[in-house]
Amino acid sequence: MSASSTAFAADDDAQAASVKRGAYIATASDCSACHTTPGGKPFAGGLAIATPVGTIYSTNITPSATAGIGQYTEKQFARAVRAGVRADGANLYPAMPYTSYNVLTDADIHDLYAYFQHGVSPVDTVPKRRALPFPMNIRRSMMAWNLLFLGSSDDEADATQSPEWNRGKYLVDGAAHCSTCHTPRGFLMQELSGHYLGGAQVGPWFAPNITSDTISGIGSWSKDELVRYLATGSLPGKAQAAGSMGEAVEHSFSQLKQLDISAIATYIKTVAPLHDASDDQSRFGYGKPFSQLASLRGANPIRSDTDAQARGAVLFYGNCASCHQAFGQGSKDAYYPSLFHNSATGAVNHNNLIATILNGVERTTPKGQAFMPGFGGKANDINALTDSQVATLASYVIDNYGRASTPVTPADVAQVRAGGPASSLLLLARIGIAIGAILGLAIVLLLVVWRRRATAG
Numbered sequence: 260m261s262a263s264s265t266a267f268a269a270d271d272d273a274q275a276a277s278v279k280r281g282a283y284i285a286t287a288s289d290c291s292a293c294h295t296t297p298g299g300k301p302f303a304g305g306l307a308i309a310t311p312v313g314t315i316y317s318t319n320i321t322p323s324a325t326a327g328i329g330q331y332t333e334k335q336f337a338r339a340v341r342a343g344v345r346a347d348g349a350n351l352y353p354a355m356p357y358t359s360y361n362v363l364t365d366a367d368i369h370d371l372y373a374y375f376q377h378g379v380s381p382v383d384t385v386p387k388r389r390a391l392p393f394p395m396n397i398r399r400s401m402m403a404w405n406l407l408f409l410g411s412s413d414d415e416a417d418a419t420q421s422p423e424w425n426r427g428k429y430l431v432d433g434a435a436h437c438s439t440c441h442t443p444r445g446f447l448m449q450e451l452s453g454h455y456l457g458g459a460q461v462g463p464w465f466a467p468n469i470t471s472d473t474i475s476g477i478g479s480w481s482k483d484e485l486v487r488y489l490a491t492g493s494l495p496g497k498a499q500a501a502g503s504m505g506e507a508v509e510h511s512f513s514q515l516k517q518l519d520i521s522a523i524a525t526y527i528k529t530v531a532p533l534h535d536a537s538d539d540q541s542r543f544g545y546g547k548p549f550s551q552l553a554s555l556r557g558a559n560p561i562r563s564d565t566d567a568q569a570r571g572a573v574l575f576y577g578n579c580a581s582c583h584q585a586f587g588q589g590s591k592d593a594y595y596p597s598l599f600h601n602s603a604t605g606a607v608n609h610n611n612l613i614a615t616i617l618n619g620v621e622r623t624t625p626k627g628q629a630f631m632p633g634f635g636g637k638a639n640d641i642n643a644l645t646d647s648q649v650a651t652l653a654s655y656v657i658d659n660y661g662r663a664s665t666p667v668t669p670a671d672v673a674q675v676r677a678g679g680p681a682s683s684l685l686l687l688a689r690i691g692i693a694i695g696a697i698l699g700l701a702i703v704l705l706l707v708v709w710r711r712r713a714t715a716g
């Protein structure tokens with residue numbers, strides 16, 4: 260073999276290794292969660308992402324030169340991923356989590372680039388796009404937003420902490436972007452750093468407080484429990500992962516190396532506690548086995564037209580008990596989880612219970628599949644429950660198995676069905692622009708008056 264062909268072979272090996280590392284970083288970063296549609300070609304884009312200010316479509320990030328990012332240089336790619344600026348200079352919306360990817364090292368970005376140029380098959384179709392409603396369609400407004408909220412990327416390692424903890428922090432704040440879902444957002448949709456991982460609404464689901472507070476957070480979980488939850492999505496007697504967390508577990512966390520999951524858990528266990536004064540018990544601690552069957556049998560005919568508890572029981576035994584069992588205790592192997600000691604029924608926020616009833620659970624990991632059908636139903640589905648039925652059922656489940664509190668209303672269900680609460684930001688921005696326009700007009704008028712006077716005098 261000549262010297263130059265050995266050099267080529269070494270280059271090939273280096274590139275293959277880089278592509279392989281890049282593939283792992285893409286998994287840890289869950290790029291496919293947004294850039295691949297269910298059943299669609301990998302990374303071809305087109306996924307509709309509902310945000311409080313309107314629907315944003317993800318783009319094609321395959322190496323296609325015409326439809327994807329085949330023309331991107333490594334520098335342009337780094338700028339898109341870490342700073343939210345496209346190759347043509349336009350700003351991306353923060354629906355692309357560049358505020359988290361901002362901390363990715365140059366070495367990781369290099370490998371990611373190698374993967375997206377050489378490890379992904381090009382797809383030449385341009386996905387659907389739609390402009391956001393005014394004034395969010397002005398991409399330049401993101402420049403001001405970035406000035407305010409895009410942190411600097413030179414996060415130094417903390418020498419007082421172990422390498423494992425530092426690796427965990429890097430993954431949590433960067434690739435795994437836990438805070439994009441678990442940290443509440445302020446008035447301008449920025450993450451509130453004072454409420455880091457304190458719990459937030461993401462679309463129809465609520466990503467709970469995962470700080471180290473032993474009551475409001477997950478401070479009472481052992482490190483092994485957190486590792487198990489992240490790797491499988493299920494922690495019997497405490498929590499299951501559905502919705503966007505189920506997807507993150509399926510596509511990202513369950514695929515990570517044991518060392519990395521362990522590092523994530525090590526770091527999460529040290530996140531400063533945030534306590535909610537209204538919590539006096541952890542959400543995993545509520546409820547006990549309970550069955551209404553005996554009284555239902557006794558009361559024939561059931562006065563379900565007047566009695567909400569009886570109506571709830573009829574819905575529960577008709578739709579849920581076959582899997583979650585008569586006492587809500589679930590199955591022995593916990594494949595069907597118990598409905599008491601369950602964060603979805605013990606939380607103050609009822610959205611995860613409502614969203615589970617409407618959308619079900621579907622999650623596949625190397626440990627197997629978890630499946631619960633959704634009862635939200637498409638049009639003409641005879642199993643579909645109405646908003647008022649879901650409200651009655653959810654209230655029944657909370658009262659008897661969870662943290663009894665204010666009943667769930669049909670309006671609560673309708674909001675979750677519609678994809679979660681809308682932001683007042685859009686309205687405020689419009690009002691802001693209207694006020695700006697009026698002020699501008701006033702200034703123009705003043706200037707005109709002033710000129711007239713000046714010329715008259």
Ligand code: HEC
Nearest residue numbers: 288289290293315316317318320339345351352354355356
């Ligand atoms: C939470 C959803 C989400 C995740 C996760 C995500 N993206 Fe994006 N990405 C988007 C959206 C939405 C856009 C388009 C935003 C816009 O139009 O302003 C986008 C745009 C991009 C662009 C700009 C492409 C162009 O020219 O249009 C690149 C490059 C990109 N993403 C790469 C990545 C990579 C690499 C990863 C993983 C490290 C990733 N994205 C993860 C949502 C996401």
Ligand code: HEC
Nearest residue numbers: 435436437440464465466467498499500501503504602611
């Ligand atoms: C795409 C959004 C998203 C991302 C990213 C995300 N989560 Fe979650 N997480 C959620 C949602 C939504 C739930 C509620 C799921 C449910 O109850 O079915 C949740 C639930 C959890 C729970 C269970 C809490 C409880 O009381 O039930 C833990 C623990 C958790 N997430 C940790 C993490 C960690 C650690 C990361 C980053 C490594 C992360 N999450 C990233 C959305 C997300």
Ligand code: HEC
Nearest residue numbers: 493499500501578579582594595596603615620629630631
């Ligand atoms: C066909 C079996 C089946 C039926 C019917 C069923 N479930 Fe489930 N349920 C499951 C499975 C499986 C899971 C997920 C377990 C996991 O994540 O590991 C689940 C999870 C849940 C969770 C936890 C979700 C979370 O994100 O934490 C709740 C709450 C729940 N079910 C309530 C209900 C209610 C209320 C009904 C009746 C409308 C119902 N289920 C009907 C099988 C079922």
